[in-house]
Amino acid sequence: MASILIVDDSRTSRKILKGILESEGYEVVGEATNGQEGYERYVELKPDVVTMDITMPVLDGIEALKKIKGEYPDAKVVMVTAAGQKTKMVEAVQNGANEFVSKPFEAEQLKKIIDKVVG
Amino acid sequence: MFGVYFGKYLEGKGILTPEQYDSILSDNKNNKVKMGLLAVESGYMSKAQADEVNMLQQMQDKRFGDIAVEKGYMTDAQVSELLKKQGDEYLLFVQALVEKNILSLEGIQKELNAYKKSGRFTALDIEAIKSGDIDKIAQVFLKNENIVPTVTDYIALTARNMVRFIDSHFRMEKVEKVNEYTASFVAAQELDGDYRFFSGFCGDGQGIKLIAEAFAKEEFETVDADVLDAACEFLNCNNGLYATKLSNEDVDMDMLPPIMKEEVTTIRSEGNMYRVPFYIQDKQVDLIVCIESKWSLD
Numbered sequence: 001m002a003s004i005l006i007v008d009d010s011r012t013s014r015k016i017l018k019g020i021l022e023s024e025g026y027e028v029v030g031e032a033t034n035g036q037e038g039y040e041r042y043v044e045l046k047p048d049v050v051t052m053d054i055t056m057p058v059l060d061g062i063e064a065l066k067k068i069k070g071e072y073p074d075a076k077v078v079m080v081t082a083a084g085q086k087t088k089m090v091e092a093v094q095n096g097a098n099e100f101v102s103k104p105f106e107a108e109q110l111k112k113i114i115d116k117v118v119g
Numbered sequence: 120m121f122g123v124y125f126g127k128y129l130e131g132k133g134i135l136t137p138e139q140y141d142s143i144l145s146d147n148k149n150n151k152v153k154m155g156l157l158a159v160e161s162g163y164m165s166k167a168q169a170d171e172v173n174m175l176q177q178m179q180d181k182r183f184g185d186i187a188v189e190k191g192y193m194t195d196a197q198v199s200e201l202l203k204k205q206g207d208e209y210l211l212f213v214q215a216l217v218e219k220n221i222l223s224l225e226g227i228q229k230e231l232n233a234y235k236k237s238g239r240f241t242a243l244d245i246e247a248i249k250s251g252d253i254d255k256i257a258q259v260f261l262k263n264e265n266i267v268p269t270v271t272d273y274i275a276l277t278a279r280n281m282v283r284f285i286d287s288h289f290r291m292e293k294v295e296k297v298n299e300y301t302a303s304f305v306a307a308q309e310l311d312g313d314y315r316f317f318s319g320f321c322g323d324g325q326g327i328k329l330i331a332e333a334f335a336k337e338e339f340e341t342v343d344a345d346v347l348d349a350a351c352e353f354l355n356c357n358n359g360l361y362a363t364k365l366s367n368e369d370v371d372m373d374m375l376p377p378i379m380k381e382e383v384t385t386i387r388s389e390g391n392m393y394r395v396p397f398y399i400q401d402k403q404v405d406l407i408v409c410i411e412s413k414w415s416l417d
Binding site: 029 | 363366375
């Protein structure tokens with residue numbers, strides 16, 4: 001099953017997401033609390049998929065996406081948004097985001113999106 | 120919803136014990152069938168359609184019935200029919216009081232009149248509370264000529280999401296305008312864009328802890344950074360739905376990283392700042408909202 005790196009500054013969000021992903025059979029290989037750490041962990045772990053929160057301190061999700069995609073164009077990144085972040089979603093698409101998932105998480109929707117991205 | 124308000128009033132007068140209050144609300148909650156299930160059982164929607172609408176509800180601040188009508192899966196008349204089938208909450212509550220020999224019908228009417236007088240409610244306010252509709256109830260407690268409409272909309276949206284994600288027995292009281300507010304714990308977020316906006320759950324921590332536990336589905340021993348994080352995550356989801364609503368009105372707002380304070384903090388504003396008391400299982404947490412005014416946290 002696919003390996004996933006979770007990048008989100010919220011412990012609650014990481015916990016909920018990890019719970020859903022693992023119950024669906026994915027392997028969560030790492031977590032990061034901001035975009036910079038997310039980029040560093042990507043380089044270290046090379047997961048199949050990254051889930052990337054948008055609003056984070058230090059380096060936000062869009063900048064982290066650019067950094068990862070800049071060096072690893074084939075990286076698969078699913079942006080995690082709160083509803084209402086339309087401008088950020090457009091920017092993410094322009095920078096190579098593969099898909100989006102909205103908070104609050106819905107297990108079935110999340111699985112469909114991860115399955116689609118993994119291919 | 121009606122039981123939450125009137126029941127709390129009766130409990131305060133010693134007519135209901137806390138155990139009776141909890142028991143009646145719990146029974147009534149179990150008697151209420153979910154709209155999706157009713158729609159499928161009635162043959163108005165397929166399961167796949169009901170699942171789709173449930174999923175869309177995650178991303179929009181709309182009720183199941185509203186989304187189903189928008190998608191063409193049900194008509195307004197069908198939604199109204201199903202709402203009636205769900206159970207008239209006022210009647211369920213009255214029935215429980217009578218069946219448990221707590222009050223007679225005449226006694227209920229007498230206490231309802233007293234409740235109306237004590238809360239300075241109008242007859243329409245009481246009908247709104249009886250309806251159990253959180254949108255109508257929120258308007259009762261948000262009636263204030265000093266409050267800007269955007270703030271009213273935000274507080275009403277937050278009240279809906281409190282019922283949806285945190286506690287269907289959640290209760291609110293009247294909004295008031297304030298210049299300064301001090302709390303031991305703050306879980307907040309700022310939105311920035313076409314205008315500045317700040318909101319936060321504030322208080323002694325116990326109400327914030329209940330929000331955190333309900334949203335994260337986790338028990339916390341004390342009010343700490345993890346509790347504030349979970350409460351902020353709920354607020355983030357709530358604010359996202361608010362930002363969606365604004366973007367549909369061509370108002371662009373970006374959500375900034377959360378603000379968490381575990382020490383005594385005073386919020387000050389030079390302009391539009393409001394406090395709305397929320398109650399979850401009798402624990403108070405205040406929703407503080409600031410809009411288009413300079414504010415500070417000390």
